Amino acid sequence: MKKRSIAIDMDGVLADTESQYLHYYEQEYGKRLTKDIFHNVPEAEALPNGSIFKYLYTPGFFRTIPVMAGAVEAVRRLQTRYEVYIVSAAMEFPLSLFEKKEWLAEHFPFIHWHNIIFCGDKSIIDTDFMIDDYCKNLDFCKGKPILFSAGHNAGITHHLRANNWQEILDILDVVPTN
Incomplete structure (x- = not known):
């Protein structure tokens, strides 16, 4: 299946x-x-x-961003039930493409390079779910959009919202691992 x-x-x-x-x-x-x-x-x-x-536009900015709390373990758990793709609009800022690739290799080495998509426009993505913090990406999502809470999207009410990675797991009904 x-x-x-x-x-x-x-x-x-x-x-x-x-x-x-x-x-x-x-x-x-x-x-x-x-x-x-x-x-x-x-x-x-x-x-x-x-x-x-x-x-x-500062060298090192994207390479040294802290990992969101709970993200690594949650993505590992999601992979047990879902085909997980990392999708990032990495074309706008010249340094971000390479730095994001390196960042993922360090923090999410279990994500195969086939499952990493760097693009300019996320409307081309056709997955069953999309988790993003921007409506400009979710409004055109072909699957079910999930808005990841951030300060800039606090007033948005037209998408299903997750405030943290545990809520993502709850929404997607991922069975806890031992």
């Missing part, structure tokens, strides 16, 4: 980009901010001085 398929976004879903932005901002300006600044604010506007775009 063929497994159902899942497309999983990287930034904001597997990779904790909000924490990375805050870390870079604190390093540059010496001011510690909290994730509250992202609440109901477009991600690019959350930090002052155009910092977000500056960081997205």
Whole structure:
């Protein structure tokens, strides 16, 4: 029997980009901010001085993003029942393609390279489920969309929402491993 398929976004879903932005901002300006600044604010506007775009073009930004809590174990568990694809719009920022590939190799070495899709437009993805933090990707999802909670999407109500990786597992009914 063929497994159902899942497309999983990287930034904001597997990779904790909000924490990375805050870390870079604190390093540059010496001011510690909290994730509250992202609440109901477009991600690019959350930090002052155009910092977000500056960081997205900084060498090492994508390579050193922290892993989202619970993501590694959850993806391992999902693989027992689903064909899992990592899908990332890695074309917009020149350094992201190579750095994201290296990041995945370090943190998710069990994901075969055949199951990694770097693209510019996720509307071409045809999986049974798509987990993403942006509606621009989920609104055109061919399967069932699952919105992964992030500050910038706090006000979105038209997709099924998961606040963390345990909720993803609950939604997808993955049997716990021993």
